[in-house]
Amino acid sequence: MNREDLKQVREDWYAAYFAGDTELLAQVQADHFTVTTERGIQSRKSQIDAISSAKRNGSWFPQGGEKHDIELGFQDAGGSTKVTGKGYTLTGESKGPVVEFAETWEWDGSAWQVVNLSYGAARN
Numbered sequence: 001m002n003r004e005d006l007k008q009v010r011e012d013w014y015a016a017y018f019a020g021d022t023e024l025l026a027q028v029q030a031d032h033f034t035v036t037t038e039r040g041i042q043s044r045k046s047q048i049d050a051i052s053s054a055k056r057n058g059s060w061f062p063q064g065g066e067k068h069d070i071e072l073g074f075q076d077a078g079g080s081t082k083v084t085g086k087g088y089t090l091t092g093e094s095k096g097p098v099v100e101f102a103e104t105w106e107w108d109g110s111a112w113q114v115v116n117l118s119y120g121a122a123r124n
Contacts, residue, residue, distance in 0.1 A: 063092030
């Protein structure tokens with residue numbers, strides 16, 4: 001359970017998200033993965049279905065996208081690690097708002113899997 005491995009898997013996961021690589025997302029996200037925002041909770045299946053549909057329609061990050069961490073912290077607890085911080089996305093020339101995020105990652109003995117991502121507008 002190496003922190004550098006987690007950092008790399010996390011970077012690959014975000015890159016897969018912006019690329020719409022649903023196969024890699026499905027590998028890295030636990031079966032019970034959820035995304036929690038002010039708009040509600042989204043399951044792994046509904047997220048992947050929405051990404052697949054947007055890709056078919058040509059509306060999934062047509063100019064590409066990437067995330068930028070401003071703050072990043074790690075807190076280990078047994079076989080899981082909570083990653084917290086602040087960051088923003090860059091899509092083409094457009095910078096998104098700064099958000100606060102929390103991710104829960106679990107080590108299954110051979111690989112890291114993300115269990116939950118929650119994010120919302122950053123407080124000053």
